[in-house]
Amino acid sequence: MKSSTLPNAIVLACALALSACSSQDSATPAAPASTAAAAPADTGGSLKGDFGPPQGEPVHAILTSPPQVPPPTNRKAPAKVIVDLEVRELDLEIAEGVTYTFWTFGGTVPGSFIRVRQGDTVEFHLHNHPESKMPHNIDLHGVTGPGGGAASSFTAPGHSSQFTFKALNQGVFVYHCATAPVGMHVANGMYGLILVEPPEGMPKVDKEYYVMQGDFYTTTKYREKGFAPFDMQKAIDENPTYVLFNGAETALTGDRAITASVGQSVRLYVGNGGPNLVSSFHLIGEIFDKVWYEGGTRFQENVQTTLIPSGGAMIADFHLEVHGSYLMVDHSIFRAFNKGALGILKVDGPEDKAIYSGKEIDSAYLGDKAASMASVQTAAKSSAAGTLSKEEQINAGKTLFAGTCSVCHQESGAGLPGVFPPLAKSDYLATSSNDEVIKLVLNGLTGVVKVNGQEYNSVMPPMSQLNDDEIANILTYVKNSWDNGGGQVTAAEVTAVRSGTPRAEGAAH
């Protein structure tokens, strides 16, 4: 990750000759944000951001849906900026085959990205769609004034409200609904980001993306198909069912992954809506050249993992040297692999073996995200329609096996001698009932087992995070592969075994 050395040079110059960097007239733009800024004493506090009354014709803010970021304002003077944001309550997919009633700013979770310039006067219009069932409002952390706009923006269904504020402080700020019960409105996805650019704009990069983490609480289990209602008690207990980037498990994976090319510089604006969890944000295989931690004016350099508090945000810049897939995760890592906090940055371009040898690590980390999920979707649809065929199960099972079971038993089913027993032509498998094999997948297996004359004394971890359809499809695939003699396992069989297995509280997925 090579970063431009120019800003460092400026910081250094400022440190050596502080007076030269802090002699700005408060009516002119303050020292650039990217240079770690002048000391508060010379700036008049947040009034440094008051560059006088708006100039020129009012402009309408360009709002973008995640993961897109509006273009730089490219303005050199304060303007009057009109923001129109509409609240919609929508049933959207939170995970494959799972719907949830989200309350949204602009129809998406997180809400539309708003971009203004420090010193702008923002005329904010909040509209609440007539089909909404709830009143809503907005508290923007970038607003100077009681409630951040909340008190002035309480809006009943089918109504609009308006308030105006001057964006005095630069930085990237969270906005959220603050209507009671506040926690529930936030838990349902009512948050987003507003960027208040420094007067000179942000340093130029090739790509900018918008990502926001949130935790979600449902009465149903993780990935349990169908409609997932909100669970107030789990929210109070801070025990989320899902932890997600951009409001859905699939928001930043597969063909919805964000993209860039080798040689490009990328900036992520990352917020955390909460309502409860603090994020340990990490991009596997990259090092952030700069992190404007907490969304503020100063940056830290060469960062691996950065904390984003609930109701906070940060900006991260990095440069791409090596092609491949990079996973963004909450490094509280069970959230990534068992609650959905995982997104992908796909980087195309030539290899650079001097920097990275090129051995593919993707599937080990990606698990079921690595393979195309098309066959799994087909099977899920058929299963819901009651028309699931054995062929569809096998196809879906093959995809799910890759990156789940194949990590140990290998893609070929051959296992690893002395460590992982083979599934190919396994006599253990052939002589076990469906129920026995299902139980083994759900609960794991330890102790001595004999497979094809070889003894193994190792540990297979419980795979209970897989849902009933997934286990049925994987086992049907295994039974019909590598001369294993065929057979079929149904989701109903898995359901029966799972419900008949006593589990520790919270152990079931």
Ligand SMILES: [Cu+2]
């Ligand atoms: Cu609300």
